[in-house]
Amino acid sequence: MAVTLFDETTHRPLADALRPETLEEVIGQDHLLGENGPIARMVSGGTVGSFILWGPPGVGKTTIARLVAKSAKMEFVQLSAVMSGIADLRKVFDTAKSNRTIGRQTILFVDELHRFNRSTQDALLPHVENGSVILIGATTENPSFSLVAALLSRLKVFTLNPFDAASSELLLARVENFVGKRLPLTADARTALINMADGDGRYLVGLADDVFSLDEAEDLDIGRLSKALQKRMPVYDKAQDGHYNLLSCFHKSLRGSDVDAALYWGARMVDAGEDPMTLFRRLSCVASEDVGMADPNALPQVIAAWSAFERIGWPEGRLFIAQAIVYVATAPKSNASYRSFDAALEMARQTGSIPPPKSILNAPTKLMKELGYHEGYKYDHDYPDAYSGQEFFPEELRSKDTRFYQPQERGFERETLKRLEFWQRLKRERKQAK
Structure with a gap:
């Protein structure tokens, strides 16, 4: 490619200049690219299949996809789901078929794959299934929620980690080695710079580039660094x-x-x-x-x-x-109350419309009184301890000694348990006294 007048004067972003040239140079994803990592094994074994790279921004998803294609000696086509549609996919599929006739496999990398609608995702299915393309998708959203089940079932999902402190330090060391000088920061300011990036390696390199552009004669402390650089909001999508x-x-x-x-x-x-x-x-x-x-x-x-x-x-x-x-x-903890209601709901579903005891039904009319409604009802306040011990369950359930609520021996529920045990004892005693 011919050198232009602008090549010498245009500043090349550090993130682009430091882009890894081999999978071994990728920082922070050793669980995927290390000696026993699944992507590394896939490439070394010559068995590259379709997969998803799921992770936050700036952790190397695009770089890994490009380097997998390079290592496997495959054609690499990149699309953005934000800017592309089915017409763009058809062109890729046609080219991929032509490549296969000459023994070349095509890797289709789709950035922000979750942005494709359902019909566009469905359009990928037959071509992934028949192997005309190997799909590598990149997404910042949980594939379980953002991809159609049929497509997801045909893809492996690899999770990429945000840059931790150790990976960020390695990245900053690579930046300093490339530039040929150290970042003019105190130790605390260097840590603060890493925290500002919030696990985004690309953003961290950009921040380092900004620090170098300040051309400071002495090291910046946290206060001067915060004035010079704008801290970004944490990576957090309230809807996702x-x-x-x-x-x-x-x-x-x-x-x-x-x-x-x-x-x-x-x-x-x-x-x-x-x-x-x-x-x-x-x-x-x-x-x-x-x-x-x-x-x-x-x-x-x-x-x-x-x-x-x-x-x-x-x-x-x-x-x-x-x-x-x-x-x-x-506070002390107990889930007994909501578990008891879940158990009651389950029994209610199983038992259906069992008629309630007539004794606890109101009898506002003469006919209802003649039918036995309210007959035998015991008014609890007429009894010692305001407890009659009468039965409230339908007769069909009384033999089961049904106990939904099982209090714990914790906090206030300990006192509730004592009351329940007291009432159970009274009920037994009054039954025996009959």
Whole structure:
């Protein structure tokens, strides 16, 4: 290719200049590309098949696809699902068929594969099945939710990791080696730079490029670095995986009584722009599902904090979020109440419309009284301890000694268990006294 006047004056982005030339040079994905990694074995064994690369932005999905094609000596065609459609796919399929006649296999790389609609994804199926193309898809979204089942069943899914601290350090060292000088940063500022990238290797290289362009005479500390560079928002899509993943971490930390982790995941969501109402809705669910009768004050506490937040707003609203999180996370836990209702629902489905005992039915008319409605009903307040011990289950279920609610020996539920055992004893004694 001829050298143009602009080649010497145009700045080439570091991320492009540092793009790996072999799979061995790819950083941060050793679980896939290392000696025993599945992609490495696939390439070395000459058995490259269709697969999905699922991971956050800037971790090497496009690079890996390109290098797999290069290592396997296959044609490489790249499309973006945002910009392409069925007409573009047809052109690729036609070219791939021609390549096969001369013994060349084609790898079709589709970036943002999840952006293809259902019909376009379906159009890929026959060509993936008959091997006319090897499909490598890249997606930032969970393939289980974003790809049609028929296509997903024909693809292996490989998950790429965000850059951790060690991988980020290796990447920065590669940047410094390429530029020929070290980044003018203090140790703390270097760590802060890595944190700003939030696991995105491409973005980290861009930040390093920006630091070099500052041409600082002395090392930047965190304060000067933050002024020079704009920190980006954490990778978090409130409508997609980021939302559900962090919400799952939040819920499980609350259930697991890890108050510090619950505060952290809650803060992560708020910092990323999540609606605080989402946190309060989840706290309400945990207060019933996982705390339940072990501390019946948990739900009123959450609702009160929720109400206070709606009345006060930010920034003081964080006080109410914090109190609700701490209360629910540190409360004793029991799921007995909701499990008991699930068990009751199951029995209700199995038993159908068994008629209730007439004794506990009201008799507002003369006919109903003549039919025995309300006959034999025992008014509990007429008995010691306000407990009559009468039967409320349909007669067909009384022999089963049905017990849905099984309280735990934790928190307030311990007292509930004592009351239930007391009433059971009274019922037995009164039956024996008859």
